Every structure is written in C-alpha cells, then in structure tokens.
Amino acid sequence: MFDYFCLILLDVSILKSQLYTISEAVQASGSSGQSNTLASDVAEDLHDENPKLEAGSDSDNDKPAEEDVEGDFTKLTGRQKKLFELRLKMNEARKANQTAMVAEKKRMEPPQESRGISKQKWLEERKRKIGKLLDANGLDMTKAFMLDTQEAAEAKYKKWEKDPAPVGWDVFNQKALYDAYKKRTKNVEVDLEEYNKMKEADPEFYRDASSLQYGKSPKISEDKIDRMVKELKDREEKRNSFSRRRRFHEEKDIDSINDRNEHFNKKIERAFGKYTLEIKNNLERGTALPD
Amino acid sequence: MMGSKDADPSLGYLTRKDTEVKLPRPTRVKNKTPAPIQITAEQILREARERQEAEIRPPKQKITDSTELADYRLRKRKEFEDLIRRVRWNTGVWIKYAKWEESQKDFNRARSVWERALEVDYRNHTLWLKYAEVEMKNKFINHARNVWDRAVTLLPRVDQLWYKYIHMEEMLGNVAGARQIFERWMHWMPDQQGWLSYIKFELRYNEVERARQIYERFVQCHPKVSTWIKYAKFEMKMGEVDRARNVYERAVEKLADDEEAEQLFVAFAEFEERCKETERARCIYKFALDHIPKGRAEDLYRKFVAFEKQYGDREGIEDAIVGKRRFQYEDEVRKNPMNYDIWFDYIRLEESVGNKERAREVYERAIANVPPAEEKRYWQRYIYLWINYALYEELDAGDMERTRDVYQ
Numbered sequence: 001m002f003d004y005f006c007l008i009l010l011d012v013s014i015l016k017s018q019l020y021t022i023s024e025a026v027q028a029s030g031s032s033g034q035s036n037t038l039a040s041d042v043a044e045d046l047h048d049e050n051p052k053l054e055a056g057s058d059s060d061n062d063k064p065a066e067e068d069v070e071g072d073f074t075k076l077t078g079r080q081k082k083l084f085e086l087r088l089k090m091n092e093a094r095k096a097n098q099t100a101m102v103a104e105k106k107r108m109e110p111p112q113e114s115r116g117i118s119k120q121k122w123l124e125e126r127k128r129k130i131g132k133l134l135d136a137n138g139l140d141m142t143k144a145f146m147l148d149t150q151e152a153a154e155a156k157y158k159k160w161e162k163d164p165a166p167v168g169w170d171v172f173n174q175k176a177l178y179d180a181y182k183k184r185t186k187n188v189e190v191d192l193e194e195y196n197k198m199k200e201a202d203p204e205f206y207r208d209a210s211s212l213q214y215g216k217s218p219k220i221s222e223d224k225i226d227r228m229v230k231e232l233k234d235r236e237e238k239r240n241s242f243s244r245r246r247r248f249h250e251e252k253d254i255d256s257i258n259d260r261n262e263h264f265n266k267k268i269e270r271a272f273g274k275y276t277l278e279i280k281n282n283l284e285r286g287t288a289l290p291d
Numbered sequence: 292m293m294g295s296k297d298a299d300p301s302l303g304y305l306t307r308k309d310t311e312v313k314l315p316r317p318t319r320v321k322n323k324t325p326a327p328i329q330i331t332a333e334q335i336l337r338e339a340r341e342r343q344e345a346e347i348r349p350p351k352q353k354i355t356d357s358t359e360l361a362d363y364r365l366r367k368r369k370e371f372e373d374l375i376r377r378v379r380w381n382t383g384v385w386i387k388y389a390k391w392e393e394s395q396k397d398f399n400r401a402r403s404v405w406e407r408a409l410e411v412d413y414r415n416h417t418l419w420l421k422y423a424e425v426e427m428k429n430k431f432i433n434h435a436r437n438v439w440d441r442a443v444t445l446l447p448r449v450d451q452l453w454y455k456y457i458h459m460e461e462m463l464g465n466v467a468g469a470r471q472i473f474e475r476w477m478h479w480m481p482d483q484q485g486w487l488s489y490i491k492f493e494l495r496y497n498e499v500e501r502a503r504q505i506y507e508r509f510v511q512c513h514p515k516v517s518t519w520i521k522y523a524k525f526e527m528k529m530g531e532v533d534r535a536r537n538v539y540e541r542a543v544e545k546l547a548d549d550e551e552a553e554q555l556f557v558a559f560a561e562f563e564e565r566c567k568e569t570e571r572a573r574c575i576y577k578f579a580l581d582h583i584p585k586g587r588a589e590d591l592y593r594k595f596v597a598f599e600k601q602y603g604d605r606e607g608i609e610d611a612i613v614g615k616r617r618f619q620y621e622d623e624v625r626k627n628p629m630n631y632d633i634w635f636d637y638i639r640l641e642e643s644v645g646n647k648e649r650a651r652e653v654y655e656r657a658i659a660n661v662p663p664a665e666e667k668r669y670w671q672r673y674i675y676l677w678i679n680y681a682l683y684e685e686l687d688a689g690d691m692e693r694t695r696d697v698y699q
Contacts, residue, residue, distance in 0.1 A: 178484040181454040188461050209474035220463045228462040253333045
C-alpha cells in the first residue's frame with residue numbers, strides 16, 4: 001500500500017513540477033524543444049530529491065495550479081485533466097490507507113468473543129482499567145471511589161439504599177404475599193350501618209374460635225356475591241399479566257432443532273450458562289486460551 | 292462347499308449372497324485439507340429449522356349437535372384420564388383436567404377430579420387455592436366454605452390460605468364469620484403479619500377496644516422490641532398518650548436487656564420529645580447509655596447528641612459530646628496503650644473539660660504505660676508526658692505539693 005502511495009506521490013510531484021517548469025520554460029524561452037530536455041532533467045532530479053520537492057512543490061504549485069483548474073472547469077486541457085485525476089487518485093489512496101490502518105489495528109487486537117465475555121473476564125478488565133487510571137492519578141486501589149463523578153456517586157448511594165428485587169420463586173415470599181393481601185383489602189367496601197345492624201341482630205357477634213356458631217352464616221345478598229366474583233375475575237386478569245413476554249433475539253445463534261428444544265436450551269442456559277461460557281468460547285475459536 | 296447360488300430353503304427365492312449384509316468398507320481419507328466451502332453447525336441447524344414443515348394439527352371441527360358434543364367429551368376425558376394415569380404426580384395435568392370439566396359446566400365431575408387430585412397430594416397449597424377459587428367463581432359459597440375449612444385445617448401454617456379464606460368472608464359481608472376465622476388463626480400463633488392483618492381488620496370497623504386487646508395478645512406472643520414499638524405507636528395514633536407511656540414503660544421493664552433494646556430506648560425518647568417532656572427524655576437517654584454496652588450504642592449516642600443540641604443547655608451538650616469522645620478514646624487506648632499520641636489527646640480533652648480528678652486519673656494511667664524498649668523515641672514521648680503532668684499540676688491545680696511529688 002505504502003509503495004503504491006509513494007509511487008503516486010512521485011507521479012504527482014513529477015507532473016506538477018513538470019507543469020510548473022514547463023509553463024515557466026514556455027513563458028521564459030517559448031521553445032517547446034527545450035522543455036522536453038528540461039522535463040527529463042527535472043525528472044532525474046526529482047528521483048533524487050523526492051521528499052523535498054513534495055513539500056516544496058505542493059505549497060508552491062497548489063495556488064497557481066488550482067486557479068488554473070478552477071478557471072477552466074469545463075474545458076480541462078490535457079495536463080490539467082491529468083492533474084485532476086491525480087488528485088482524485090491521491091484522495092483515494094489516502095482513504096485506502098486509512099481503512100488499511102483500521103483493519104490492521106483490528107487484526108492486532110484479539111477478536112470479540114462470539115458468545116459474550118464471562119463475568120470474571122469482564123471484572124478483570126474493569127479492574128485493570130481502573131488500576132491504570134488510579135496509577136495515573138497516583139491513587140491506591142482502596143481509594144477507587146475517588147474516580148467517581150458526583151452523579152455516579154449519588155446513583156451508587158441510591159442503589160445501596162434499595163433492597164434487591166426478589167428472583168425466581170422468591171417472588172412469592174411471605175412479605176410479598178402479605179402485601180398482596182393488604183392491597184386486596186382495599187376492595188372491601190366497609191358498610192358501617194350494615195355492620196351495626198348485624199351487630200344488633202347477632203348476640204354472639206364477637207365470636208371466639210371455639211364458638212358453636214361455627215357452621216352458620218347470615219343470608220348473603222346476591223350483589224355481594226357478584227362483587228366477590230368480579231374481584232376474583234379481576235385478580236385473574238392481573239395474574240395473566242404477571243410475567244412479561246421477552247424479546248425474541250433474531251441475531252442469536254440457533255442451537256436447537258425444535259421449539260421444545262429451544263425452550264429446553266433456554267432453561268439449560270439459565271442454569272449452566274455462566275459456567276460453560278469459557279468452554280463455548282474456546283470451541284468457537286477453535287483453540288483454548290492459555291489462561 | 293455349498294454353492295452360494297443354491298437355493299436355501301429357509302430364505303425363499305433369495306440366495307445367501309443376497310441376504311448378506313454388506314457394510315461399506317471404511318476407506319482411508321487421502322486429502323486432509325479443509326474443503327473450500329465450509330459450513331458451520333449453526334448454519335445447518337438454521338437451515339433445518341427453516342425447512343421444517345408446519346406442525347400437523349387436527350382440523351378444527353365445529354360441534355353441531357349433542358351426540359357430537361358427547362363424543363368430543365368422551366374423547367377429551369379419555370385423553371385426560373390417560374395422562375393422569377401416566378403422570379399421577381404432575382399437579383399441572385390434574386388442574387388442566389379439572390378446569391376443562393369446569394368449562395364444560397359439569398361441576399360434579401369437576402369436583403370429583405379435584406378430590407382425586409387432593410388425594411394424590413393434599414399438601415400442595417396451590418391445589419387447594421385453585422379448587423376454592425373455582426367454587427367461589429361459580430358462586431357455590433357453601434362448597435367454597437367447606438373447601439377452605441378443610442384446607443385451613445390441614446395446612447394451618449400456609450398463610451395464604453388463611454388470607455384468602457378471610458378475604459372471602461369479608462367480601463361477602465360476613466364479618467362475624469371472618470372474625471371467628473381470625474381467632475382460629477391466632478390460636479396457631481402466626482407470625483407478625485398475621486397479627487397485623489387481624490388488627491387492621493378490626494380497625495377497618497372502628498373496633499378500637501378489640502384492637503387493643505389483640506395488641507396485648509400480640510406482644511405476649513411475640514415479645515420483641517418491634518412489636519412493642521408498634522403497640523405504642525398505635526396508642527399514640529389513637530391519641531392515648533398515657534396508655535402509650537404505660538406501654539413503653541412495660542416494654543422497658545421487660546426488654547431492658549434485649550439485644551435490640553437500643554431501638555426501644557430511642558423510640559421511647561422520641562415519644563417523650565414529641566410530648567414535650569424533655570426532662571423525662573434526658574433521663575431515658577442517660578439510663579439507656581448506662582445500660583447498653585458501648586459497642587452497640589452508636590445510634591443512641593447520635594440521637595442523644597442531637598437531642599441535647601435541641602433542648603439542652605451548654606453544659607448538657609458538652610457533657611454529651613465529651614462523653615462520646617471519652618468512649619472513643621477509651622476504646623483506642625485499650626487497643627494501643629503504647630500509642631502516646633492518643634494519650635495526649637485524651638489528656639487534652641480532660642483538661643478542657645476542667646475536671647481535675649479525671650485529668651489526674653488519666654495522667655496516672657498514661658504514666659503507668661512505661662515504654663517497653665530502650666529506644667530513645669519512646670522514652671522521649673514518655674518524658675513529655677511527665678513534663679506535661681508536672682506543668683499541669685503546677686499551673687492548673689496550683690498544688691505545689693503534688694508538683695514536687697511528680698518531679699520525683
């Protein structure tokens with residue numbers, strides 16, 4: 001790539017200086033015969049002093065040459081056209097160089113793990129980065145918090161104050177059930193008049209556990225029953241929206257032959273994913289890493 | 292040698308040669324370079340899945356008359372019964388069967404399925420919950436009551452069953468019944484949330500006296516600091532200040548040596564503050580500080596200092612703060628008796644307070660810690676201690692006698 005570039009530069013500078021000297025020669029002497037020899041002389045010189053001319057000729061020739069080109073935009077003469085084309089080539093070469101540089105850099109870096117980075121590795125990376133930053137500031141690992149901004153620190157405090165959300169079956173822990181019951185009690189409409197009426201009517205209103213009124217119950221009106229049924233139906237609807245549907249990742253690799261297989265693989269991944277991540281990455285890469 | 296072409300009677304018209312199983316001979320792989328076009332396993336799987344045909348489903352049939360319906364039901368029932376026979380312990384299958392029967396509005400059959408399921412596993416509270424819910428949704432109240440009763444008798448430690456049973460009775464307006472169930476539950480001494488839900492229930496109907504009695508039982512059942520504090524806060528909310536104070540005092544009597552007594556004292560003191568009884572509050576704080584070992588009194592100290600800043604005069608504040616620093620120093624000197632810096636700070640503190648006795652005491656203790664090694668560094672500081680002591684005696688105490696003593 002670089003060689004190509006050098007050659008292009010050489011061409012350009014040669015031609016530019018040729019142009020300049022030729023135009024000078026034309027102005028000065030007015031004989032085309034001499035210009036040829038001059039051109040060949042110039043070419044020889046240029047082979048020796050390439051880098052200097054690059055710098056010199058570019059800065060010198062840019063202005064007059066540019067003006068020429070811009071002026072005769074529509075009717076480019078042979079040489080100016082060539083110059084234009086050369087410029088295009090130069091730009092292309094520059095772009096090609098850039099992309100080559102980026103590609104090389106990418107090649108030098110280790111490639112991204114195809115199945116994601118294990119938590120351990122990520123933590124180690126993080127520690128290393130923070131270690132570097134700390135060293136730059138002359139700090140110790142124990143004072144890593146000094147690197148946080150104020151917003152970051154406030155976010156951290158907030159997170160510490162929060163309780164961690166329950167995971168898995170723990171969602172039905174005692175506290176959660178009690179809270180759910182408390183919420184449901186808001187649906188109870190307390191009708192104090194009716195309550196008092198019942199109190200009058202029933203001598204054993206404040207029953208004990210072992211009261212003999214055990215099996216009896218007052219006549220219950222239809223609308224109360226309907227209300228109860230309605231509440232149950234509401235609860236059932238709420239229950240349906242308990243677990244949300246997860247996004248379907250199309251870009252993920254398929255490792256199943258079936259829907260049932262896919263479901264099974266999801267469950268297995270949940271259970272063993274973090275332990276088998278290294279192994280899977282090694283298999284994808286084809287070789288195991290020496291760590 | 293038997294001619295291979297001869298007909299073997301057992302094989303019919305085929306000869307032996309034909310019936311021999313010819314396995315392909317394993318050839319040797321000559322070219323071990325990778326093929327130019329590679330394929331990954333994942334690609335194979337992807338293609339396989341894409342080329343799959345859709346699932347074959349039986350066509351949807353519309354049921355037009357009762358014989359067809361009967362057929363359909365028979366078929367489904369047979370399916371379900373087969374499933375149950377295969378996987379008896381799978382609650383999900385039982386529940387599906389029972390729910391299907393319910394959807395067919397055949398409640399007797401549904402009930403029998405539920406009962407059979409319960410026979411398999413009565414300890415599964417979800418079965419009970421779903422069964423009762425089915426009865427409730429279809430408005431069979433007494434059936435539901437029966438189910439709940441059985442559930443609650445068999446599994447008394449599952450709070451959810453109790454909650455839902457009581458909720459049903461309350462929704463139906465049968466408050467007395469609900470109360471009876473609560474009473475039954477309380478006999479089992481459930482955890483705090485059960486008691487609290489009972490109290491909330493009573494308060495919903497403005498039965499304050501009953502709520503109070505329940506609280507009494509509650510603190511008997513769960514003699515912990517948090518329950519006493521809840522009781523006292525309840526009394527405060529009802530506006531009964533004397534009762535609240537009474538509660539606190541009883542709590543202190545009972546739980547002075549509890550590990551969480553500190554919280555109790557803090558709550559008590561805050562209560563007194565709210566009642567504008569600063570003297571009592573101060574007494575409580577002092578009592579608490581004396582009572583509780585220093586290690587756990589962190590929070591208490593902070594509150595005390597804050598309180599004094601609000602209400603106390605200068606001396607009180609200083610006293611409190613000094614007391615706190617004193618404890619800190621005690622801690623530190625206990626850990627490193629050789630650390631003379633700490634001794635110096637401590638001495639300075641005592642001097643600033645102006646309490647001569649204590650200052651002297653501290654000096655004596657400091658001097659008692661003779662440096663172990665013959666190193667000049669240690670001795671230097673030690674000597675400074677002596678000199679300070681002497682100066683102090685001379686300047687502050689003005690007691691010449693003692694000064695002379697010290698110089699010895």
